[in-house]
Amino acid sequence: MKLARFTHSAKEQLGIVEGQRIIPIPETVFSGSMADLLCDLQTVKPILEQLVQTAAASINLDQATLLAPIPQPEKFIGVGLNYADHVAETGLETPEFPTLFNKQSSCVTDPDAPIYRPNISDKLDYEGELALVIGQYCRNVSVADAPQAIAGYTIVNDVSVRDWQIKSPTWTLGKSFDSHGPMGPWIVTSDSLDPHNLELRTWVNDKLRQHSNTRHLIFNCYQLVATLSSVCTLKPGDVIATGTCSGVGVKMQPRGYMKPGDRVTIEIEGIGRLSNPVLQEPESNSFISKTPLS
Incomplete structure (x- = not known):
């Protein structure tokens, strides 16, 4: 469903x-x-x-x-270096423990809504990812019991501003710019698909940039839930983006960063397509207000 x-x-x-x-x-x-x-x-x-x-x-x-199916998740967690081919393209070692970071919930945006290239950086990158959505409160669950806590799956573009990502060891700043968490187009309930055998593709305009399968995840969905729930209570609506495969723009020669006028589209088998245009951040996007600007 x-x-x-x-x-x-x-x-x-x-x-x-x-x-x-x-x-x-x-x-x-x-x-x-x-x-x-x-x-x-x-x-x-x-x-x-x-x-x-x-x-x-x-x-x-x-x-x-x-x-976006979950507009303001209490927890929006990303996973780094979770596909072997992506680890290989970075030149880093395969992690023995999941590399986890936060995306601030204010970055969530809707299908077909603009991804803004910030005025303070042009190093805007895409990361097509399968995301799981928690459906039950859970703490200290085993890998075997973790499927019971997952309500369904959606698509996330873990948009990254690469120079700001490396400014902080936690990566959070470079992962949390407004509009840098496209999510959707809907949630597919967990009884409708096997999350660990899904084809994933990412295009920038008409060029295929990423192609892999979720069976290549280093830490699968259930292992991620077990790890995170050993630390904190996961709650309904929490979103965990499971990591990206190879083909990110930062590792292309020349760099394949997104620019205004581009459109990035992510397709995951059994779920659908998430597509967003890229625009330049408005120069006037600065305010102090009692209410957010639309």
Whole structure:
């Protein structure tokens, strides 16, 4: 099942994607957030399945605006050096323990929304990644039990500003610029696919830059959940981006950084496509305000 956040007729809603249509979930069926829905999914899913079978009302996908399925995850965690081919292209040693970092939740942006190249750097890079979404509160779970904590999977572009990434050993600054966490286009529930055998491709414009399969993950989804939950409680709606494969722009000769006018598209088998244009950050993007600027 594909679960989406979207707007239609100026109203934000949750829905179920079936082919080229979205079936809105009525508030009489469920009225909470996507994180709430994921937490209650086992109870609500039979009702949603019945809704798919009986729904009279649906919306064409091209008439809706898809939103990031989890707009403000409490935890947005990235994994570095998690494909052998990416480790090889960096010239580093294969890690014996996951390389983990935070992406600030303010970086999350929607499918087809702009990725802004910041005015303070032109070293803007893409990283196509499978991301898992937590559906249950969990702490100290084993690898064997970890699948029960995962509600589903989505696509993340772990956009990176390379010079700012290396300014800090934690990588967080270079991973957290506004608009540098595209996510979507929806969440595919965990019972619908095997996360460890999915083809992954990334294009910049019409050029294929990345191509691998999630079976090449060094630390798989369940191992990552077990590791992280040994430290902190994972909560419904937390997002873990599992790392990128080889083909990143920083390792190309000449460098293959994204520039204004480009479009980056990530496709993961069984999930779909996440595509975003690249624009230059507006010069006026500076403010102190009681409310965020739109």
